[in-house]
Amino acid sequence: MDRGPPSDYLAAERTLLAWIRTGLALMGFGFVVARFALFLEQLQSAQHASLVQSYGLSLRFGTALIGAGAALNLFSAWHHPRLTRTMNLGRAARPHTTTLAVTTSLFLALVGLGMAIYLIAQSNSGNKEKIPVAPIASNGILNKRSNYSVDETLERLKRMLQAKGVTIFAIVDHSGEAEKVGLKMPPTKLVIFGSPTAGTPLMLAAPSSAIDLPLKILVWEDGEGKIWVSYNSPAYLGERHGLPEELLQNMAVVETLAAAVAE
Numbered sequence: 145m146d147r148g149p150p151s152d153y154l155a156a157e158r159t160l161l162a163w164i165r166t167g168l169a170l171m172g173f174g175f176v177v178a179r180f181a182l183f184l185e186q187l188q189s190a191q192h193a194s195l196v197q198s199y200g201l202s203l204r205f206g207t208a209l210i211g212a213g214a215a216l217n218l219f220s221a222w223h224h225p226r227l228t229r230t231m232n233l234g235r236a237a238r239p240h241t242t243t244l245a246v247t248t249s250l251f252l253a254l255v256g257l258g259m260a261i262y263l264i265a266q267s268n269s270g271n272k273e274k275i276p277v278a279p280i281a282s283n284g285i286l287n288k289r290s291n292y293s294v295d296e297t298l299e300r301l302k303r304m305l306q307a308k309g310v311t312i313f314a315i316v317d318h319s320g321e322a323e324k325v326g327l328k329m330p331p332t333k334l335v336i337f338g339s340p341t342a343g344t345p346l347m348l349a350a351p352s353s354a355i356d357l358p359l360k361i362l363v364w365e366d367g368e369g370k371i372w373v374s375y376n377s378p379a380y381l382g383e384r385h386g387l388p389e390e391l392l393q394n395m396a397v398v399e400t401l402a403a404a405v406a407e
Contacts, residue, residue: 152231153228153231156224156227156228156231157224159224160220160224163216163217163219163220164217164220166213166216166248167213167214167215167216167217167220168213168217169213170209170210170212170213170216170252171209171210171213171214172213173209174205174206174207174208174209174210174211174212174213175206175210176206177202177205177206177209178202178203178205178206178207178210179206205255205258208255209255212248212251216248284376284377284380284381284384285374285375285376285377286374286375286376286377286399286402287372287373287374288372288373288374288402288403288406289370289371289372289373289406290363290371290372290373290405290406291371291406291407292371292405292406293331293371294331294332294333294363294364294365294371295331297363297371297373297405297406298315298333298335298363300404300405301335301361301363301401301405302315302335304401304404304405305335305337305401308397309339310337310338310339310397311337311338311339312335312336312337313336313337313338313358314335314336315333315334315335315336316333316334316336317332317333318332318333318334319331319332319333330364330365330366330367331363331364331365332362332363332364332365333362333363333364334360334361334362334363335360335361335362335363336358336359336360337358337359337360337361338357338358338359342394342395342397343357343358343359343394345391345394346385346387346391346394346395349387349388349391350385350386350387352385353381353385353387356376356381356384356385359375359376359395359397359398360375360376361373361374361375361398361401361402361405362374362375373402373405373406375398375399375402376398377399378392378395378396378398378399379392381395382395
């Protein structure tokens, strides 16, 4: 029984290793594709995007590639011993066929084409499908629609506070700070204001109320370009901290201001 020449065995091993590398590459690429959805979601979150998009197909494409890589390695593990046994018996190996290589190439081409179509469709739908960030009314936050821009509403609020002799402790420009670090955010500005005369009795009655004082008014723009004035409901703060009913009027100014600046 004549065994094949050593070069045949070495060639068979090189072929096996090549298919193993191909299978590993498919599985690695499949994992990247499957996690592509998570990357896009985090990117949207960082940009404060309000797009409604589904990236579930990336998981399916990735799973298909991983499955193809695993199947390719299994086939190679099955085929190589058979080829070796054939050469050990001195038999002639079957004529070389390119079926597996061609099938793998066609599969990758179809997956790539499907991914390209999918990404183009997502890009087009992303430019069309938007939802506004609706104000939340179930957590003690009240919202009033403003008839002015964020900056105009803010200026109106500042003038009213100054006219009433209320101290403005700080104006936090959230969108401006985001822009400084290269992030995009709709205009969002927080005004922190109050009066020790009104606030001190509240904190004496319920020290925990200091976490929500001084009073705050948020002026912001939603995904549709609407401007909102948001603030904590005095009744909500009173219930949260167990404040006496007679002290709630110390915070009633926030409702008056919000209504006035939004009109």
